[in-house]
Amino acid sequence: MSATLHAAPFVEFFGGSDKVALLNVPGRQHAVQVYYTPSPEPDFLDAATVAVLQLHVSRPPGDVLLFLPGQEDIDGLQRILEEKQELLAKKRQETPEQQVFEKTAGGAPVYGLLASHAWPCFGKVDGILIRPIYAALPFDQQELVFEPTPPGFRKIVLATNIAETSITIPGIRYVIDTGFMKLKLCNPATGVEMLRTVETSQASASQRAGRAGREAPGEVFRLYVESEFHKMPAQTPPEILRCEMASVYMDLKALGIKKVIDFPLVDRPPREALEKAAHFLCRIGALDRSDVLTDLGRKLAMMPVHPLYAYCLLTSFEFECTAEILSIVAMLSAESQFFVTSKKQREKSVATPKVLQHEDGDHLSLLSAYTQWKKHQNPKAFARENSLNHQALEKAATIRGQLKDLVQQAWGASQISSCGGPKNWVVVRRCLLKGFFTQTARRDDVNQNSYQTLLSRQVAKLHPSSVLHRRQPPPACVVYSELVTTTKSYLRVVTEVDPAWLPELCPQFFGAALTASG
Structure with missing residues (x-):
C-alpha cells in the first residue's frame, strides 16, 4: 500500500495481471490547473525567481510551494527573494496597469502563463514569508513551514523533494516546479557515490502537482515546456538500483x-x-x-549499520576504545546535519564551529561535539550556543544507546571500554585506520591538494567542509567515510592517520613502501 508505488513490476513479479488483482483507491484531490512555459528556460533559478514574484502580485491569497533540487539552490533563492522585498514594496504602490515585472538581469522572461491569467491582488496580499525546508535543516526551523500564515502575507515554501510525499503543508494553493531533483547514485563498478541534479520523472512531477490540490483547487506552474514532460522517465529509479549493496x-x-x-x-x-x-x-x-x-x-x-561501521566497532575491542567508536558510528549512522552553519561560515567553507574542531580531523570533531554536548548540564543551550543541531544529536544518542545494547547482548561484551579521554584519542585514530582500512587515501606527490585512494585508486580532494581542508601542507594520509562525486570527487568526513601505521596495522594490504612520507 503506497501513494506513489509503481505497481506494474509487483503485479508482474507475483504472476501477472491474470493471477494478481490490483486495487487502486484514488486519493481526494481538488482540481489542479497545470501551466507550462512557452519556451525552454536557460536558468531555472532565474525563472523560479520571476515566477514567484509574478505569482505573488497576480494571484489571490494562497501559499506557494516551490520545488528546487537541493540546499544550495534553496539558500541562493532565499537570499534573492529577501533582496526583492524592497521591489515588492515599490510595486505595491503602483496601479494595476503598472504592475508588470520587466526582464531580470539574468534574462528570464515575463511568463505569459501568469500574465495572461493575472489580476491585481496587492490589496489582499501584502508581504511574503520565505520558509525553506530540506532534510539537513534543523527540526525547529523545519517546523516553521507548518505555522499559519499571518493575515496579509503569502508564505513561499522553498523545498526539495522532501515535500513531495514525506509531508503535507497546509495552505498551499500554488506549486512552482523547476523539474529537477538531486539523486544519489552509486557507480556499481567503483562504488563511488554521485549526487547528481537530474530531471524529475513524470510520476514525481504529478506528485508535486498534487500538492496544490490537497485542500482546495490550485494551480501548478512547470518551468519547462510541455514536450519536455512527455520525454521524462515514467518513474524515478528505485533505490535498490542506485545504492551500494554491501548491507x-x-x-x-x-x-x-x-x-x-x-x-x-x-x-x-x-x-x-x-x-x-x-x-x-x-x-x-x-x-x-x-x-x-x-x-x-x-x-x-547482528548490527543494524553498514558492515564497515560494524567492523570498526568490532575492531574497537582490540584498541579498548569501544565507547568512543560507538559515539562516532552513531553520529555517522544518524545521517543528519550536526553543525548548523551561518551564511558567514558557508562563505568561508567552514562547517564546524572552532570550539568543536579537532585538529586531527572530522571523526574526532564529531566525537568532540557529541561528548561535550552529552556532558553539558544543559545540552539544548550548549547546542544553541555552538551552532549544533540538538535534534540530530538526540537522534545520534538514541542510535548509540541501541548499538551499545546490541554490543553487550548480541556480542556478549561485559563492559564498554574507553581510551580515557581526548588526550588518548590517538588510539581512536589507530582504530579508525584498522576499521576503515578499505577507505584510506594518500596525498598525491605532485598535486598536494589531491588524494588517491589506496585500494580503489580513485582521485579526489578533501571536501571543503572538512576541518582538514585548509591544513597546509595537507595530511599525508587519511581515512574517510564517504567518497562522493558532485562537480568533482571529494573525500567527506576525513581524519589524519600516520602512514607508518598502514603496514603495522594492516600488513596484508599495505606494504612497507607506503611508509615513506608524501
Missing part, C-alpha cells in the same frame, strides 16, 4: 540465501554492484572465498 548482500547471506546474485528480487540490481559488495565483504573477512558467511560475518550481520 543488502550481507543481510541476504545471514538469512541463508546461498547465491545472492540469483535471488529473485523485484528490481534486480546490476550484477557489478553485487560483485562489488561480495568483494568488499570478502576483504573485511565477512565472507570466505567460497562466498560463505564467516563467523565474523555473522557477528557483523
